[in-house]
Amino acid sequence: MEWIDVRSLTMEGRRMLRQLVVRLRKQSGMSVKELSKLSGAHPTTIKGWLARAPYRRRKRAGREAPRSAGSCLSQTDPGRRGLDTRSDRQG
DSSP states (O other): OOOOOGGGSOHHHHHHHHHHHHHHHHHHOOOHHHHHHHHOOOHHHHHHHHHHHHHHHHHHTTOOOOOOTTTTSOSSOGGGGTOOOOTTOOO
8 A cells, every 4th residue: 555645745734634534533433444545644643643632632622631641740850750869868
């Protein structure tokens, strides 16, 4: 099967193709393989679009997307990230 290079499409073209794929998956339950044959995009691209679809919907709705595991740790507190900076520690 010849795959199209989705990167060669315009931003609008990619957006429309992504929306079509996500809508078909949601409405008809088509498999990734079927969606890739229909759209011409590589199955890995389809999987990525489907994985990010819930986050894009939340973002459009004005809600924050859920964070990935471990991202709740403070960026400003290095001790909580396993980088112990306390001077009383030896080692």
